[in-house]
Amino acid sequence: MERPPAGWILSLGEELLTGRVVDRNAPWLADRLLRMGVTVEGMNTMGDSPGELTSFLECLDPFPRLLISTGGLGPTADDRVRHEVAGLLGVGLVDATEESVAALETLWQNQHESPAPEHFLDQARVPEGARPLRNRAGTAWGFAVSLPAGGRLFCLPGPPGECRSAFLDGGAEDEIQGSQRDCGGILQGLFHTSGVPEAVVEEKIRDLMEAGGNPSMGITAHGKQVTVSVLAKDEPGGEGADAILEARAVELRERLGDLLWGRDDETLEGVVVRELSLRGQTLATAESCTGGRLASAVTSVPGASVVFRRGWVTYADEAKVQELGVAIETLEAKGAVCEETARAMAEGARAKASADWALAVTGIAGPDGGSREKPVGQVWLALAGPDGTWAVQRMQWARGGRLAIQDGSVRDSLEILRRELAGLPRLPERPANRVARLPGDA
Amino acid sequence: MERPPAGWILSLGEELLTGRVVDRNAPWLADRLLRMGVTVEGMNTMGDSPGELTSFLECLDPFPRLLISTGGLGPTADDRVRHEVAGLLGVGLVDATEESVAALETLWQNQHESPAPEHFLDQARVPEGARPLRNRAGTAWGFAVSLPAGGRLFCLPGPPGECRSAFLDGGAEDEIQGSQRDCGGILQGLFHTSGVPEAVVEEKIRDLMEAGGNPSMGITAHGKQVTVSVLAKDEPGGEGADAILEARAVELRERLGDLLWGRDDETLEGVVVRELSLRGQTLATAESCTGGRLASAVTSVPGASVVFRRGWVTYADEAKVQELGVAIETLEAKGAVCEETARAMAEGARAKASADWALAVTGIAGPDGGSREKPVGQVWLALAGPDGTWAVQRMQWARGGRLAIQDGSVRDSLEILRRELAGLPRLPERPANRVARLPGDA
Numbered sequence: 001m002e003r004p005p006a007g008w009i010l011s012l013g014e015e016l017l018t019g020r021v022v023d024r025n026a027p028w029l030a031d032r033l034l035r036m037g038v039t040v041e042g043m044n045t046m047g048d049s050p051g052e053l054t055s056f057l058e059c060l061d062p063f064p065r066l067l068i069s070t071g072g073l074g075p076t077a078d079d080r081v082r083h084e085v086a087g088l089l090g091v092g093l094v095d096a097t098e099e100s101v102a103a104l105e106t107l108w109q110n111q112h113e114s115p116a117p118e119h120f121l122d123q124a125r126v127p128e129g130a131r132p133l134r135n136r137a138g139t140a141w142g143f144a145v146s147l148p149a150g151g152r153l154f155c156l157p158g159p160p161g162e163c164r165s166a167f168l169d170g171g172a173e174d175e176i177q178g179s180q181r182d183c184g185g186i187l188q189g190l191f192h193t194s195g196v197p198e199a200v201v202e203e204k205i206r207d208l209m210e211a212g213g214n215p216s217m218g219i220t221a222h223g224k225q226v227t228v229s230v231l232a233k234d235e236p237g238g239e240g241a242d243a244i245l246e247a248r249a250v251e252l253r254e255r256l257g258d259l260l261w262g263r264d265d266e267t268l269e270g271v272v273v274r275e276l277s278l279r280g281q282t283l284a285t286a287e288s289c290t291g292g293r294l295a296s297a298v299t300s301v302p303g304a305s306v307v308f309r310r311g312w313v314t315y316a317d318e319a320k321v322q323e324l325g326v327a328i329e330t331l332e333a334k335g336a337v338c339e340e341t342a343r344a345m346a347e348g349a350r351a352k353a354s355a356d357w358a359l360a361v362t363g364i365a366g367p368d369g370g371s372r373e374k375p376v377g378q379v380w381l382a383l384a385g386p387d388g389t390w391a392v393q394r395m396q397w398a399r400g401g402r403l404a405i406q407d408g409s410v411r412d413s414l415e416i417l418r419r420e421l422a423g424l425p426r427l428p429e430r431p432a433n434r435v436a437r438l439p440g441d442a
Numbered sequence: 443m444e445r446p447p448a449g450w451i452l453s454l455g456e457e458l459l460t461g462r463v464v465d466r467n468a469p470w471l472a473d474r475l476l477r478m479g480v481t482v483e484g485m486n487t488m489g490d491s492p493g494e495l496t497s498f499l500e501c502l503d504p505f506p507r508l509l510i511s512t513g514g515l516g517p518t519a520d521d522r523v524r525h526e527v528a529g530l531l532g533v534g535l536v537d538a539t540e541e542s543v544a545a546l547e548t549l550w551q552n553q554h555e556s557p558a559p560e561h562f563l564d565q566a567r568v569p570e571g572a573r574p575l576r577n578r579a580g581t582a583w584g585f586a587v588s589l590p591a592g593g594r595l596f597c598l599p600g601p602p603g604e605c606r607s608a609f610l611d612g613g614a615e616d617e618i619q620g621s622q623r624d625c626g627g628i629l630q631g632l633f634h635t636s637g638v639p640e641a642v643v644e645e646k647i648r649d650l651m652e653a654g655g656n657p658s659m660g661i662t663a664h665g666k667q668v669t670v671s672v673l674a675k676d677e678p679g680g681e682g683a684d685a686i687l688e689a690r691a692v693e694l695r696e697r698l699g700d701l702l703w704g705r706d707d708e709t710l711e712g713v714v715v716r717e718l719s720l721r722g723q724t725l726a727t728a729e730s731c732t733g734g735r736l737a738s739a740v741t742s743v744p745g746a747s748v749v750f751r752r753g754w755v756t757y758a759d760e761a762k763v764q765e766l767g768v769a770i771e772t773l774e775a776k777g778a779v780c781e782e783t784a785r786a787m788a789e790g791a792r793a794k795a796s797a798d799w800a801l802a803v804t805g806i807a808g809p810d811g812g813s814r815e816k817p818v819g820q821v822w823l824a825l826a827g828p829d830g831t832w833a834v835q836r837m838q839w840a841r842g843g844r845l846a847i848q849d850g851s852v853r854d855s856l857e858i859l860r861r862e863l864a865g866l867p868r869l870p871e872r873p874a875n876r877v878a879r880l881p882g883d884a
Contacts, residue, residue: 013664017482018630019472022464026487040459043484045468055789064765076644076651078660094689157661188460202518209518220457221601229462285734285755291741292727292734295755299733302809302844310761312754313727313737319795353761367744402744 004042007033010058012053012071013158016045025156025163030065032167034231036177037186038066048078057147062439063329066176071158073140075120081155085145088129093125096132096141099142100124104139135162142166146173167427187241189230191252193259194268194415197425200245201226204255208248215248223404224411225268228252240429258424261415269297269413271368275421276307276357284353285311286345287322288336288362289379291371294410310353324348337374339364339391346391350384358384358418359413363396365405379409383416389425392416448483449475450502454495454513454523455600458487467512467598472781474609476673478619479506490520496530499589507593508618513600515582517562523597527587528569535567538574538583542566546581557880572781575612577604584608586617595622627683631672635701636710636857643668646697650690657690661750665846666853667710670694690850700866703857708855709741718749718799725859726785726795727753728766730778730804731821736852753796756787766790779804779816781824781833787834788826799862801827801855805838807847821851825858832868836860 006191009029015021030154032039047053053072060067072081086093087395095101101124118370126132126143133142135157136309141154154176156166167173194199197223202209205228209217215232230252232245253260262271276283285308295311317336320326325348329342342360350358363379370376382391396408419426451471457463465487472482488494495514514523528535537543543566550558568574568585575584577599584598598608609615620761635643644651647670647865651659657674672694674687695702698705704713704750718725727737735755740746754765759778762768784802794801805821812818824833835874838867840848861868 014658014673015660015671016469016470017485018476018671018673019469019474020481020630020632020660020669021662021664022466022469027458027461027464030459032461034460040461041489043459043485043487047483099594163677188462190462216456218457218462220463222463227462229457229460231456231460281681287734290738292729292737292753292755293745295734296732296738296848299755299757300845300848304733305757308733310754310756310765311734311757312752313734313741313750314752315741315747315749322794323752352764403742404740406738 001141005070007038007066008041009043010053010056010067010069011043011158012043012048012069013045014047014078017047018069020087024160025158026163028160029068029070029156032173033066033068033176034186034188036173038176038178038180039186041065048080050080051084053081053084057085057088067151067153068172069145069153069155070163073123073142073155073157075139077119077122079119079140079162081283082122082125082127082143085130085143085153085155089129089145089148093122093130094128096124096126096134096143099112100141101134104335106189107139110373131175132173133166133172135166136169137165138162142170144172185234185241187232187245189232189245189249189254190264191228191230191260192248192262192266192268193226193228193256194261194411195419196226196259197221198226201228201256201259201285205252208251209253215244217248224408224415228256234421246255258419258422261418268300268411270417272414272418272421273298273304273307275418277303277355279421281356282307282309282353284309284349284358285353286346286349286360287311287313288315288320288360289365290361290363290406290409291315291365293406294361294413295357297410297414309355312349320345336372337378337380338365339380339382339393342380342391343384343389346382346384347389356413357384357417359417360384361413363405363409365402367402377405379405379412381413381416383407383413383420385420390420392426449480449508449510450483451485452495452498452509452511453485453487453600453759454490454511455487456489456520458513466602467600470602470606471510471512471609472616475508475510476620476628476630478615478622480618480622481628483507483741490514490522492522495523495526497720497734499527499530499595502593510595510598510614511594511595511607513596515565515584515597515599517581521561521582524564524567524569524585527572527585527595527597531569531571531587531590533570535564536570538566538568538576538585542574542583549581556787569659573613573617575608575614577608578611579607580604584612585613586614599752607833609621627676628682629674629687630676631687631691632706633670633672633698633702634692634708634710635668635670635698635705636666636703636853637861638668638701639663640668643670643698643701647694650693650697657686659690666850666857670698679784700861700864704858709743710853710860712743714856714860714863715740715743715746715749719745721798721863724749724751724795724799726797726800728791728800728802729753729755730762730787731807732803732848732851733757733807735804735848736801736855739852739856740803751797754791765792776820777816777818779806779822781822781835784822784824785826785831788824789831792826798828799859801859802826803851803855805847805851807844807851809844819847821847821854823851823855824856825855825862827862832858832862836867 010024067252101127105125130143130145140157144154154172211439215230218229230242235242292313314320326344345360346358364376366376377396396405451468453465486589540735546566565582572585572587586596596614598605657672660671674683676683734755756762768786788800802824806818808818819838838847
């Protein structure tokens with residue numbers, strides 16, 4: 001069994017180096033490679049000045065590797081990848097397929113009076129001897145070439161949809177998959193939790209996380225979601241990666257218990273929609289400070305229409321009264337951010353939508369509107385259901401700003417519903433979800 | 443006038459190499475550096491195995507540079523940055539401040555019965571001679587050191603909130619700003635458009651985009667937003683970067699005309715909220731396929747409560763009837779995705795919310811529910827206002843999937859309102875917003 005080749009990802013483009021664009025291609029490619037057993041050793045982001053790619057490839061190529069570049073294949077003058085790679089290999093550019101250049105010429109003629117400029121047509125050309133990678137989402141072809149010292153380089157377009165098309169439909173993934181057939185396997189599992197801070201999760205599994213172990217493990221927090229990752233490798237002459245991964249999965253389920261709600265591509269909103277759907281139950285939402293984010297999280301799930309019928313964004317007080325039947329007296333006496341308002345919003349939404357469940361959120365998202373009693377980040381959540389209404393105050397981490405407070409409130413309310421549907425104990429009312437202030441801190 | 447030093451960003455962590463986490467620190471830092479006149483030449487993402495950082499720094503250091511690393515400063519065994527940097531410099535670790543280690547010890551004692559382990563306390567130590575960078579958002583201190591060949595290295599924590607704290611409050615930004623005082627200036631301007639494809643924008647400014655020019659320019663499309671970037675540098679002994687940037691801004695306003703709606707940090711929802719706010723007008727939303735995303739875009743803007751009073755997510759047909767007064771006959775005869783339903787939703791929302799304007803969205807977000815007549819991606823948008831109601835069908839690019847269709851619909855509806863508020867001509871009803879099918883394409 002050969003060791004699988006390590007991967008390296010190159011992201012090209014000035015827009016990445018100025019911080020204007022967040023690189024989504026590199027993580028996506030890393031994940032696809034990992035699923036095929038290729039671990040990515042490094043990633044580089046570089047500009048598009050002449051010669052930059054060439055000198056990098058000359059430096060990296062001596063180590064036989066799987067290299068994937070994104071960007072630099074388009075129609076403009078700073079798209080130099082085709083020419084640089086052809087130059088490095090000492091070959092010219094040829095048509096990707098018999099009809100590729102003519103097709104682009106036709107496309108141009110449909111929109112312009114003039115003949116297509118060469119730099120536009122170059123998008124349908126690849127270095128001689130390269131494997132063309134068709135891009136169904138745009139005009140620029142990708143390609144794959146073998147480098148002088150044995151590395152294999154896949155050049156993909158930069159726009160994320162085109163990068164994915166050239167990788168998936170264009171044949172890059174198939175080729176890598178094929179070359180991996182006899183290599184040792186690597187499998188990744190992701191295990192998601194919500195409702196408690198990263199440190200609480202880590203404490204439960206710290207002894208499993210020793211460096212250099214198989215499987216190797218990591219923990220990452222994304223807002224209110226804490227994910228444990230497990231990377232399992234085939235033991236030479238021993239257990240397979242799948243058995244190693246599944247044994248660890250069993251262990252994690254024991255350690256993390258009901259904090260664990262999902263695995264791999266599962267999302268908290270997806271789990272909630274699935275569970276409601278299995279029960280034939282429906283959900284309504286009533287939002288103030290989250291302004292529609294809870295409803296959009298739920299409706300981001302394909303098929304959500306089976307369980308989600310309607311929602312309200314009652315941002316203004318009079319909307320809470322008129323749409324959801326919150327009592328004016330409550331708002332006058334206690335304000336919009338209090339237990340009574342949250343309960344009344346949830347109950348009003350549940351009744352008006354004739355839904356089995358209703359979630360309500362009302363709080364101070366900031367940056368203004370906070371006070372000593374009701375600081376920015378204070379949020380009341382309520383869940384109305386078949387057995388009554390339950391409300392809880394959660395403090396959101398205000399330093400993350402308005403969006404973090406809104407997102408944290410959405411996560412918390414979905415987690416509340418998930419636990420209720422699963423018959424789990426309710427989370428404590430005021431969790432320690434702030435970073436503790438240090439004694440020496442000003 | 444000295445040339446400003448170039449920057450280089452190192453992102454450390456296995457979670458980045460497996461694609462599990464999207465690196466948000468590197469673009470954020472690149473943007474902060476650029477504002478101070480430091481251009482980032484390259485970015486690297488690497489794992490955290492022993493020696494990896496050391497060998498990289500040894501390779502990169504000979505070129506005097508500003509290096510910024512993120513990650514690898516936490517309490518676990520794979521957080522090796524402090525020790526590796528101290529090893530490279532041949533020094534030991536010392537307490538960041540007189541009370542830093544004692545403070546962490548106290549923090550640990552508050553939560554545990556046992557004394558704090560050394561790897562936990564190491565978070566409050568820095569290499570001898572380093573400048574400590576306080577991190578108010580977490581427990582791990584950052585630090586800055588000078589490398590043997592003259593480079594200056596800033597080591598920041600990996601969690602985005604902590605990275606920002608150590609950079610902004612910890613003193614890194616101040617130091618870089620100070621060292622930049624006598625260097626040539628660089629300024630970036632971003633110019634945002636919506637409503638037409640990237641190619642249409644490019645055609646209007648192609649002659650301004652020649653490589654190597656000052657200012658240098660780029661174009662990026664983010665869903666339905668197309669942004670033109672301009673990077674201006676001081677001309678040695680000549681015009682300043684600010685004059686060069688502003689001259690180009692004037693030119694772009696002439697070329698792009700009413701397609702241009704904002705600059706730099708402005709967002710389309712922010713512009714719409716500001717314009718409504720200036721007029722003392724209000725907005726309501728009625729959403730079907732966007733499921734709350736339009737309302738959450740509007741309420742993501744601080745101060746949106748002045749103009750946004752309430753919104754509905756009428757996902758189910760009966761919700762459209764009961765909440766917004768859409769006629770059952772319309773839904774039965776023409777379905778939920780048609781001009782009449784969109785108009786009725788907008789008019790119902792405007793009347794019920796007593797708002798000046800109401801935007802309605804109804805369409806097929808997929809992946810299921812499409813038909814020959816109403817394919818996935820078909821969306822009807824309606825705007826009800828003081829002078830009546832206007833509806834338009836827009837085709838969203840279905841290959842981007844459910845979220846791209848939802849987001850595209852939100853962008854289009856905000857752009858419709860922006861143009862109406864500004865008294866601009868309405869966009870064509872069926873824009874060529876699909877990538878043309880190529881003649882040779884299957």
